[in-house]
Amino acid sequence: MTNKRTLVIGGTGKTGRKVVERLSRLNRKVRVGSRNANPAFDWQESSTWTETLVGIDQVYITFQPDLAVPGALEAIEGLTREAKIAGVKKLVLLSGKGEREAELCEQVVINSGMDYTIIRASWFNQNFSESFFLDPIIAGHVALPQADVKVPYVDTDDIADVAVEALLDETHKGQIYELTGSRLLTFKEVIDEIARATGRTIDFTSITLGAYSKMLEEFGVPSDYRWLINYLFTEVLGDERNMVITHDIEKVLGRKPKKFSEYVEEVARSGVWNPEVEVGEET
Numbered sequence: 001m002t003n004k005r006t007l008v009i010g011g012t013g014k015t016g017r018k019v020v021e022r023l024s025r026l027n028r029k030v031r032v033g034s035r036n037a038n039p040a041f042d043w044q045e046s047s048t049w050t051e052t053l054v055g056i057d058q059v060y061i062t063f064q065p066d067l068a069v070p071g072a073l074e075a076i077e078g079l080t081r082e083a084k085i086a087g088v089k090k091l092v093l094l095s096g097k098g099e100r101e102a103e104l105c106e107q108v109v110i111n112s113g114m115d116y117t118i119i120r121a122s123w124f125n126q127n128f129s130e131s132f133f134l135d136p137i138i139a140g141h142v143a144l145p146q147a148d149v150k151v152p153y154v155d156t157d158d159i160a161d162v163a164v165e166a167l168l169d170e171t172h173k174g175q176i177y178e179l180t181g182s183r184l185l186t187f188k189e190v191i192d193e194i195a196r197a198t199g200r201t202i203d204f205t206s207i208t209l210g211a212y213s214k215m216l217e218e219f220g221v222p223s224d225y226r227w228l229i230n231y232l233f234t235e236v237l238g239d240e241r242n243m244v245i246t247h248d249i250e251k252v253l254g255r256k257p258k259k260f261s262e263y264v265e266e267v268a269r270s271g272v273w274n275p276e277v278e279v280g281e282e283t
């Protein structure tokens, strides 16, 4: 068996760092793609892509910030072209479940002439501990729109396990996997579960998308990021087809997805959801 060299773009991110860890544990050759790696890789600077692709056999692609944003399609087209020229044989693309724009990017990978696997993931559990929902949870006040929508959150441990399988096993060639967890949860249900596990009081308020957008603006969130949040809350959460549990994790890994409660217990134990205690302050 040859030891293929894998480039993990976003190799320090939520799924990418876990893919790097798993491949390294298996003694596979791996290169991290990030603006802080050497050589550096920046989606905004196509001149950085060529050097990162030298000697690479396969690529796990996570795009930033999202495959739905303007310019993503052109970036995926450009990277795919360069990867082929560099002699890359296989692409595994992390995509978003229920995003029409992301599906256009998937088509570029599918038609690239290289082997491929597409991983369409639902919203990550880790959005509550490593991303935009973390700060309000720490503050104890969460206000979000689409309060009645039920989301089948998926854990990045499972996504990374599926990505590694797709990178290492030929049988996943040409497959599109849709990954969800095993429970459908509203935001309130998530916040209640986190509050119980941490022993904290965290209140949840249902607000309109307009009010949420205005709140983000007041907090100084840049307009392109607000556009993306608006897109995700309308296109992804607004589509009932995304409120469905799939079984592709079990199909690929031969086991059930990680339970949401397990994720919550792990993060609660780590202390990430607790407000920082000032030095000298009594607890």
Ligand SMILES: NC(=O)c1ccc[n+]([C@@H]2O[C@H](COP(=O)([O-])OP(=O)(O)OC[C@H]3O[C@@H](n4cnc5c(N)ncnc54)[C@H](OP(=O)(O)O)[C@@H]3O)[C@@H](O)[C@H]2O)c1
Pocket (backbone or CB within 6 Å): 009, 010, 011, 012, 013, 014, 015, 016, 033, 034, 035, 036, 037, 041, 042, 043, 044, 062, 063, 064, 065, 066, 067, 068, 094, 095, 096, 097, 121, 122, 123, 124, 127, 131
């Ligand atoms: N979050 C979700 O719920 C979700 C659900 C489905 C699909 N997805 C998809 O997953 C992908 C990754 O999203 P994520 O939220 O999980 O992010 P993430 O992987 O946690 O993003 C951080 C990673 O991206 C790198 N990065 C940031 N800006 C970069 C740039 N300009 N050029 C190169 N690398 C850059 C960071 O490294 P440096 O900072 O060192 O550059 C880091 O490795 C997105 O395409 C998203 O659509 C996300």
